[in-house]
Amino acid sequence: MIEYFFSLVIITAIWALLAQSYNLSFGLTGLFNLGHIIFYGVGAYTAAILNTKYGWGFLENIGAAALFSGIFAAGFGLLTLRLSGHYLAIATLGAAMIASVIATNWISLTNGPLGIRGIDEPEIFGITIEADSLLFVLLYVTVVLLVNILLYKLFHSPFGRLLRAIKDDEIAAQAAGKNTFKAKTWSLILSAAFAGIAGALYTHYRLFLDPTIFALPEIIVLVLMVVVGGRGNFWGAILGTILVIFIGELPRFIGFPDSIIGASRNIMYAALLIGTMFWKPKGLFTFFEKK
Amino acid sequence: MKTLLDVRNISKRFGGLHAVENFSFAIEKNTIIGLIGPNGAGKTTAFNLITHFLPRNEGSIFFQEKNLKKKPPYALIRHGIARTFQQIRIFPELTVRENVLLSLSWKYDSWWKSFLLQDESEENATAYKLLSEVHLEKHRDEKAGNLSYGQSKLLEMVRTIATGAELILFDEPAAGVNPPMLNTVKKLIRNLKAQGKTIFIIEHNMPFLMEMAEEIIVMENGKFLCRDVPTKIQKDIRVLEAYLGGS
Secondary structure, eight states, X not given: OHHHHHHHHHHHHHHHXXXXXXXXXIIISOOOOTTHHXXXXXXXXXXXXXXXXXXXXXXHHHHHHHHHHHHHHHHHHHHHTTOOHHHHHXXXXXXXXXXXXXXXXXXXXXXXXXXXXOOOOOEETTEEOOTTSHHHHHHHHHHHHHHHHHHHHHHTXXXXXXXXXXXXXXXXXXXXXXXXXXXXXXXXXXXXXXHHHHHHHHHXXXXXXXXXXXXXXXXXXXXXXXXXXXXXXXXXXXXXXXXHHHHHHHXXXXXXXXXXXXXXXXXXXXXXXXXXXXXXXXXXXXXGSOO | OOEEEEEEEEEEEETTEXXXXXXXXXXXXXXXXXXXXXXXXXXXXHHHHHTTSSOOSEEEEEETTEEOXXXXXXXXXXXXXXXXXXXXXXXXXXXXXXXXXXXHOSTTOSHHHHHHOOXXXXXXXXXXXXXXXXXXXXXXXXBGGGSOXXXXXXXXXXXXXXXXXXXXXXXXXXXXXXXXXXXXXXXXXXXXXXXXXXXXXXXXXXXXXHHHOSEEEEEETTEEEEEEOHHHHHHOHHHHHHHHOOX
């Protein structure tokens, strides 16, 4: 039972980081990018490949995943960020599908649908940390906390203010002398780098990686977390992540048969989204806002 | 006097429509110039062309004797040309103070500088001073979206001034503004002139423009019609015909 609880905390930590990274580009900057899962996947594959083929460890892989995902996002941004609104959403969603196809078919690199096995558990100062142990929980929570502190600082910096201004009115931001394209590209690159870290964390936890990491439902869950918590609000993404994961686990707690857990989970997600849109369209964090 | 802005034969076509055609004029440094014309004359389009929010089909624009070529709008602001919009554009989700801070400095535009140094006390003091000029300092920590129409207009003007631009283009600064606020607008513009700035104004409020502008340029159907001091423009038969319809 305690292992189940630990695994829940670890998964929540990984998703909280991923959701917060998405909150930077989608929430704060207003980029309707549905391909964020690509950066998560690129980070995860970077860690998996570097570990299994070149023996890179956990900490090096975190850095490498951030770097690779960031570089990948720079190219991705140059191609897509001239688009906005629904056009950007469709183009990036298409890109996520393409990423999935590439991961499935580039067998020499990714081992295709069979996936990559034999990934090492995290090793810190020579100590191997086993999955679902207390030490593992501490390690992951610490990493996620540290990265979230960086993100918190970024959200509340003058650069964060510029991103919020772009979300409000991009033309007005240009009229205030801002190179909005550059700012949006950096927002995407940073957002991707943090998503890459989340991907590396996932890889070193699951110890197995296959192309389902790019699957459409993952994107929907991610959007759900940020929207339910509150787009652009730092605490909103964390609140949204905890809520969505808790609600996703409810069918298991209630004791639904395995065959309907997936479907009932989707119904609950839908109810959560509709409820949020109905009562707190700006997100559930507004419950805690000072009037 | 020294020429600040030199617009040479600019044109803009939207399909078959000539919104601005072969339009030329020059503005001297430290003057207040008005731009008038009937609705659809191409005034706002001219503003958009000068500030590069719209690409022109022909012509060239020189600012401080430099050819502006195809610089993006944000780069023009760094050169010293800033503008307001006919439809107010502020950042409703940012506070009033943040709206001004945004255009006050560029040193934090890159994320890593913004990350390392965050002392904005100097900028905050300047923002406070600028907001006091338009009596918005009390609202500085409110969301800009909560301001009234007139206040939003003043905020947009202050944000534009905060860029430190030499040439400021105001698109209808007096429209929809009540008389006390109109006095604030006038004071603001006179202060700018006193600081050596150059102001170019589109306006339909004639008494306002007669009082403020040193010279007025008149446009009709996208073309230059005439240019003179306000008292003469008021009586110019070509201008009257343009507004009232000639025979």
